[in-house]
Every structure is written in C-alpha cells, then in structure tokens.
Amino acid sequence: MQWAVIFKKEMVEYARNVKWIWVPMVFLLFGIMDQITTYYLPKILESVGGMPEGAELNIPIPDPPAALYMSISEFNMLGVMVIALISMGLIAGELKSGVYELVLSKPVKYSNYITAKWAGLSLLVLSSVFLGYLGGWYYVNILYGELAFSTFIVSFLIYTMYILFFITISVFVNTLVKNPGLVLFLSIALLIAITIITRIFGHILSWSPGHLSSYVNEYLHTGTMTGDMWATMATTLAIIVLLLFTAVTILKNKEL
C-alpha cells in the first residue's frame, strides 16, 4: 500500500518532468542509429567522394545477429551514460534538497522507499531499452535479413539483467554519497571496474555480471542458453537483491 504510493509518486514525477517522453525517444534513437548509418555508410562515402580512382570499398555487411548487437553496444556506451545521468539525483538529490526528510517524517519504511524508487526507475529505463531494442530489431529485419522474434525477446531478457544490475549499482551509490555528480562518477566507475575485472579474471569469474552483454552476443549468434548464462543471471539477481538490502541498511543508519 505504502509502496504503491511512493511508486505512483515516482511515476507522476517522471510524467511531469517529461522523462516518460524523452527517455524512450532517446533510447529509440540509440537503438536504430547504428543499423541505419552502417547500412548507408558505403553510399555516404561514395557520394562524399575523395576516394582515389579504382579504390575498392570493402565494408563487410554484418549478419543479422551482429547487426542487432550494434544496438546493445550503443546502449552499453551512451545508454549507460543516460541511465546514470537520470538516476544520479534519485535519492542523493532528495537527500540534498531535503525532500527526503519530508518523505521520511511520515512513517515510511526505508525498504519501501528504496525498492519503490528502484522499481520506478527500472520500469522507465527497461521500457525505453525495450523500445529501442525493438526498433533495432525492426531495422535489422528490413536491412540485414531475418532474425526470429523469439531470439530477440530472449536476448532482451538476458540484457534486462545487465540493465537492472546497473540501475541497482546506481541506487546503491545514491545512498552512499549526497552529491549527484559524485553518484554519476562512482556508478560509472564501478561498472567499468567490474567490466575490467571480468575481462582480466574472466576465466575464473565465469558467473560475473560483466559477462552479460557478451552472453547476449553469444546467444544472438548461437540461439542456445548455456549453463553459464543461467548461472550468471542467477548471480546477478543475487547481487541485485544484496545491493538493495545493503542500500536500505545504509540509509537506515545514515545521520541526516
């Protein structure tokens, strides 16, 4: 009940500051941008000219899975940046401006407060990522060849875990520091650190969340879920729960 009230308040706020319009549009842009530019790249180069006589352009055309993965790469760079930017003030901003004290002056449970905010942000971001990925899939089918809808859906579900993981990191960092700029920096730094550690010790940490986007790539090409993929998703889920739990504890013990 109380949870629903906070969740609704978040939704109203996202509607009021037009996040429900611009975030999906931006992700849609990210999702379809690369497919279109890659497709037209040879034509663009041709019309711009400047190529020496007789020079042959050999730009390989990606196969459908690789073409769809371009959307994911775009989300991993620009998308993550946008997610970090919209979540940096989620709790930290309220701590700073004093809204937080206003909210918690009523008997609001910390766990409700955190999870409702987390769920609201996740709903906004995941809908946007889905829209962008769907747009990417649509263009792949038109420009690069057929790719089954089921493959698209399953790969999206794997990627969902990665996005949720990053959102959770951001929510967690939000409870650590008050400065939104620092939240932005720390959450991206954490994600990069995890990616680097996974890349170096990948053979030992085969269940690390850092593998998720390469698993999306693997799944797109092979179409089969391996044991490692399931295990990684389970680990990620466990880490998400743990991080949320820690965030609640931190907030509870925080001196205002």
Place this chain on the structure above:
Amino acid sequence: MWEELAALNWALIAPLLVIELILIVVALIDLSRIEKANGPKWAWVLIILFVTGIGPIIYFIFGRRQ
C-alpha cells in the same frame, strides 16, 4: 548530389527525423512551461534548435532544475 538524396529510401530515414522532431518540440514546450531553467531560457532555445542531434537531450539532462 540531388539524385543521390532522392535515391535514399526516405521511409527508412524518416523515423530518425520524426524522433528528432518530437524531442525538439517536447523540449521547447517543456522549456516554456517550467518556471526557471538552469541558465537563461533563450540560450536553451538556441541549444535545443541548433545543436544537431543532441541539443534536446542536453536540455533535458542539464537544463531542468532538479
């Protein structure tokens, strides 16, 4: 140049332009509705209109007061 432009499949590119247009229009409407922006409003109008591609996004992220 013009033949090449005509040869482009506009049905493919139109969505990009539509998205961009939606972002610009929404950003301008939002800018006119909010009480105070993060900096002078006229500057934001210029940014939204003339920074190709990412102008509206920059406005949504940095222009609104949190």
